Amino acid sequence: MRPRTLSGRYARTAYLFLLPAILFFAAFFYLPIGNVVATSFRTGPMADQWTGLGNYAQAVADPAVRHSFLVTAGFSVMVVAGSIVLGLALALAIDQPLRGRVVFRVVLLVPYLTSVAIVGLLWRNILDPELGVLNRVLMAAGLPTQQWLNTAPLLTIAAVTLWQSVGYTMVLFLAGLQGIPETYHEAAKIDGADAWRRFWRITLPLLAPTTLFVSVMAVISGLQAFGQAYIITGGGPGDATDLSVFHIFNVAFRTRDFGYSSAQSVLLLIVIVAFTVIQLRAGRRGEVTY
Amino acid sequence: MLRKPLLYTLLGVASLITVVPLLYMLSLSLQTEAETLSAEAVLVPESPQWGNYAELFVRAPFGDFIVNSLVVAGAITLAHLVFDPLVGYVFAKFRFPLRNTLFVALLATLMVPFFVRMIPLYVLMANLGWLNTYQGLITPFLMDAFGIFLMRQFIQPIPDDLISAARIDGASELRVYWSVILPQTRPALAVLGLFTFVFQWNEFLWPLVATSTPEMRTIPVGLTLFNQEYFTLWHLTAAGSVILFVPTAVLFVLTQRYFVRGIALTGLK
Numbered sequence: 001m002r003p004r005t006l007s008g009r010y011a012r013t014a015y016l017f018l019l020p021a022i023l024f025f026a027a028f029f030y031l032p033i034g035n036v037v038a039t040s041f042r043t044g045p046m047a048d049q050w051t052g053l054g055n056y057a058q059a060v061a062d063p064a065v066r067h068s069f070l071v072t073a074g075f076s077v078m079v080v081a082g083s084i085v086l087g088l089a090l091a092l093a094i095d096q097p098l099r100g101r102v103v104f105r106v107v108l109l110v111p112y113l114t115s116v117a118i119v120g121l122l123w124r125n126i127l128d129p130e131l132g133v134l135n136r137v138l139m140a141a142g143l144p145t146q147q148w149l150n151t152a153p154l155l156t157i158a159a160v161t162l163w164q165s166v167g168y169t170m171v172l173f174l175a176g177l178q179g180i181p182e183t184y185h186e187a188a189k190i191d192g193a194d195a196w197r198r199f200w201r202i203t204l205p206l207l208a209p210t211t212l213f214v215s216v217m218a219v220i221s222g223l224q225a226f227g228q229a230y231i232i233t234g235g236g237p238g239d240a241t242d243l244s245v246f247h248i249f250n251v252a253f254r255t256r257d258f259g260y261s262s263a264q265s266v267l268l269l270i271v272i273v274a275f276t277v278i279q280l281r282a283g284r285r286g287e288v289t290y
Numbered sequence: 291m292l293r294k295p296l297l298y299t300l301l302g303v304a305s306l307i308t309v310v311p312l313l314y315m316l317s318l319s320l321q322t323e324a325e326t327l328s329a330e331a332v333l334v335p336e337s338p339q340w341g342n343y344a345e346l347f348v349r350a351p352f353g354d355f356i357v358n359s360l361v362v363a364g365a366i367t368l369a370h371l372v373f374d375p376l377v378g379y380v381f382a383k384f385r386f387p388l389r390n391t392l393f394v395a396l397l398a399t400l401m402v403p404f405f406v407r408m409i410p411l412y413v414l415m416a417n418l419g420w421l422n423t424y425q426g427l428i429t430p431f432l433m434d435a436f437g438i439f440l441m442r443q444f445i446q447p448i449p450d451d452l453i454s455a456a457r458i459d460g461a462s463e464l465r466v467y468w469s470v471i472l473p474q475t476r477p478a479l480a481v482l483g484l485f486t487f488v489f490q491w492n493e494f495l496w497p498l499v500a501t502s503t504p505e506m507r508t509i510p511v512g513l514t515l516f517n518q519e520y521f522t523l524w525h526l527t528a529a530g531s532v533i534l535f536v537p538t539a540v541l542f543v544l545t546q547r548y549f550v551r552g553i554a555l556t557g558l559k
Contacts (some may be wrong), residue, residue: 011386013463018392020375021433028411028430029399035410091303093297106546107305110312113538115492117510118531122315125524133314163425164309167554175554224403227494231514245405245495252409253499262409269406276401 038264048150065264067239068247070152070273075243076222079165083218084211086162087141087169092203094170095177105174111166116164120231127232147234153240157228165221169214176210177203181198195224212283216276223272244268292370297434304541315535318528319343326524342529342541355512356533362427362508363490369432370486371479378431378441379471383453399435404495411501427497431490435480436519440552445471481552484545490539509534 012264043051045265059065079229090108094101127148135145188198204211229235229246248268252261257268318326320338346374362529396467411430420426448471456466495507507515513530516523544550 006409010384010463014380014384014386014389015377015383017467018475020373021396021438022392024373025399027403028432031408032407032410035413036406039410039413064338089300093300095299096294098294098297098301102306104301105550107308108301108542109546109549110539110542111308111489113492113542114535116494117492117509118315118535119511121513121527121531122311125312125318125528126447131327131524132403133331133333136329137333140331163311165436166304167308169555171550172534178291213304223407226405230498232548248405249408249495249499252412258409258413265406265409269403270402274402 007269024078036262036265039258040260043257043259045256047262051259053171054269055260058260059263059267064174064239065247068242069245069268071240072225072268073222075154075158075225075241076219077159078155079222079225080215080218081163082158083166083169086166087214088173088211090166090170091177092199096175105167105171108135108170111164112168114164116227117231119160119164122251123163124232127156150237153233153237157225157232157241159223160230160232161225165218171217172214172217173207173210176207180206198221209283212279216271216279219275219279223268223275227236255274299364299371312535315528315531318524319532320529321525330535339525340418342525343400346526346529346533349523350512351504351507352530352533353513355507355509355530358424358427358447358506359508359534360509361424363487363493365424366431367426367483367487369428370434370437371483373433374437374482375441375445375472375479376467377438377442377477379467380447381438382442383450383471389479394437396438402438408495411496415500421500424500427506427508428499430447430496431493437486440482441475441478444475450476475546480545480549483550484541484548488541491538492532498522523538 002157039047040055041050041052043049043054094104094108099102102225126132129135129145129150138145141203185198188202193201225243225244226245226249229241229243230249233241235242235250236247245263246267248261248264251257251264301412302516317333317335319342320340321332321335322339325332325335332356337429377396381389381396390480391398407430408497415426420428420429452470453455453466456470461530492510493508494510498514500508501511504512504515509530515532516527
């Protein structure tokens with residue numbers, strides 16, 4: 001049948017072009033999301049018995065689940081704080097007219113392009129108490145050796161995560177800095193504001209949207225970190241680095257309890273979405289227009 | 291704001307902390323097993339053991355890992371380049387019922403981290419018999435909202451008159467897309483292709499979950515399993531890491547302007 005109007009014809013074209021995308025997102029996003037929620041209400045080895053909120057009640061009462069959420073929260077806080085402080089410091093430095101800025105930028109971004117598999121294995125080797133090159137170098141230098149992965153495991157894997165991601169944060173801050181009109185600084189300079197004052201009164205407030213974006217991204221990626229625990233620490237020592245996604249992975253694929261692991265996935269998703277919404281709300285209120 | 295020597299020191303120290311571990315990975319990949327185990331730190335191998343790289347292929351199906359990584363990352367990148375601009379074009383230039391609803395539904399998928407899809411996708415693939423197959427590794431990543439959004443932003447400023455003119459000249463809708471829109475999106479396609487390839491090349495969680503035999507593993511997963519299944523030999527693990535790392539590093543150094551622009555674009559707009 002031939003559509004009567006021109007816009008009708010284009011609407012049909014639009015849907016035709018969209019068809020693969022609609023099918024894809026339905027099958028690989030919306031169906032799985034529906035399934036994970038449906039499975040979270042079920043129990044048993046085949047996840048075929050209805051249990052209502054049973055898995056959720058169990059998860060909330062389970063010390064191991066609570067612990068994994070706390071570990072994940074601690075890890076995320078460290079990653080967010082580090083991303084903002086180090087990312088901003090590096091961006092401010094590299095924003096100056098320096099020789100070789102491009103080289104610095106390229107070098108600092110390189111770890112962002114490496115797989116978590118490489119980062120994990122490399123740092124597991126470097127930090128190993130006996131065979132690790134770091135301790136062997138310290139020993140050769142006559143300095144005391146450290147067992148980073150035993151004494152401060154969470155901080156250590158957060159530092160490794162920052163090692164990989166700080167270049168990305170730096171580039172985001174750099175883009176934000178370059179969006180601040182030069183005239184603001186010049187006007188403040190004429191008014192006699194020193195560099196420190198200009199940073200706190202102009203740069204930082206005008207950078208608020210970028211800082212917000214960086215912190216949202218860092219929270220989201222921090223809350224779903226996996227490889228760090230899987231590769232570097234195996235969740236240990238004990239359960240000190242039992243990050244949530246690693247915990248969910250183990251419940252799902254080691255104990256095969258899909259109902260229980262699905263409920264934990266949904267809980268973690270709720271936390272992530274809630275955090276994102278709160279951050280964006282807070283950001284809208286404090287947004288600076290210029 | 292700060293004195294220049296201080297800035298150079300800050301950036302220099304940060305760069306050293308970045309580069310030294312990667313150089314150590316290279317050094318480790320060329321050491322003998324004895325050197326990796328010696329009590330004294332070996333920073334530069336006595337004589338570089340290039341044979342370590344060959345040994346990878348003897349001690350594990352490393353050739354399969356490479357082929358799998360290339361097939362999976364390549365196919366996903368190709369799919370993104372085919373679908374993302376097409377969908378982006380529709381949302382940029384067409385008016386149709388449910389347009390805004392569909393667009394919001396699309397952007398909402400950005401809020402869904404992969405781990406949420408992991409378990410149901412595993413069950414779905416198991417039911418389809420697609421676990422441990424290429425289609426199982428590839429299909430969950432054929433498109434993504436980020437790529438579509440990036441392309442929409444890029445296509446929106448293209449004048450509507452160009453499209454109308456082509457239509458009046460009798461071009462079919464597919465022809466309009468192919469000959470008028472697509473050629474203009476080359477820089478965005480380059481960014482999209484680079485990002486997609488690098489991220490899929492490095493992807494870890496899904497290939498870990500979805501594969502079960504050594505022959506189907508991608509390099510990142512194969513590497514971590516080196517440490518458990520095959521052997522715990524650091525010089526070989528490092529050699530495998532170098533093989534995984536070098537293609538993306540070379541790609542990046544050649545195209546870093548696009549990358550930086552891409553981060554700024556996808557990150558802030």
